[in-house]
Amino acid sequence: MSNIWNPKGFITGNVVDARDNIFVFRFKEKKDKLRVIDGQPWHFDKFIWCFNEPIADGKLVEIPLYNLLLWAEIYDLPLMGRNNEGNIRKPGTQLCQFVCADQTLLPELERGIRIRVMREVRKLLKNSICSRMRDGRIIEFDVKYERLPTFCYGCGVLGHGEKNYEDGPFANEDL
Template sequence: MKNGPWNFNSHLLILHRLKEGEDPLIVQFHWVDFWMPIHDLPLGFIFETVAQQLGNFIGAFIEYDVLATQLGYKRIIRIRVRINVRKPLKRKKKRVLPNGESVYVRFEYEKITLFCFLCGKLGHGESFCPIRDHHPRQEYVFN
């Protein structure tokens, strides 16, 4: 459970450890914990409080990898976040520095499986995206 997320044939396996007395027929399999490197953090923003804010923006912050602090010189931190897999994944966030300058921090998802860059959701690729069904001839630009 702790070393996940797990996948089979490029499809995400969502696991849940049942608690005593929990009804397995009503368990919702919507949440997965991901380790995430966050890139392009401005110098001076590599703190656990910033990691918690970014983790809660992405999903629900779980943990800050203090052993990855050596990546700070590359402006990278690593966090563990619980994500609702029914929602699109977030790829970046704008941060405004004290001097008024705007920068974007980028999110990566470790051990990510089948992912659609059109709608941002897990479980299918661009070829099978419902968005493509509605606008089949449109050219898409990825940001």
């Protein structure tokens, strides 16, 4: 992983449970660890990697490894209020747990807003959200996620990329 993460210090890695694909990484430099965590999502060979801090008095195999930091873009939100964090937080919480908004973009010039969210990978990813406007209208907004591994836009599942459900696992189901 050193070739991918390019740390300033060294990284050691140990396999804790090969059946459950649990690994422990130790970073010499705290900045390296923060950069790896902030750089999520990471994937290797089309498998997503979930990170979490160890619990001081818990077992390594009990650490919840199903939450993932993602960047999501929500498109075509009204221009009014894009600089207001409350207006950005509301659609973010519809997706999952809102973490922060990307402050490097100029929301009034972009097509959408970019937000950081914490998402449980066992749940379906939404490709759109709905929001009620001040005038009472309900409008649907498209959502795109950055740097996902294999992902099915048909059903929202991470880990497969079905394109045709006639013979697949979701045949005869309304998506």
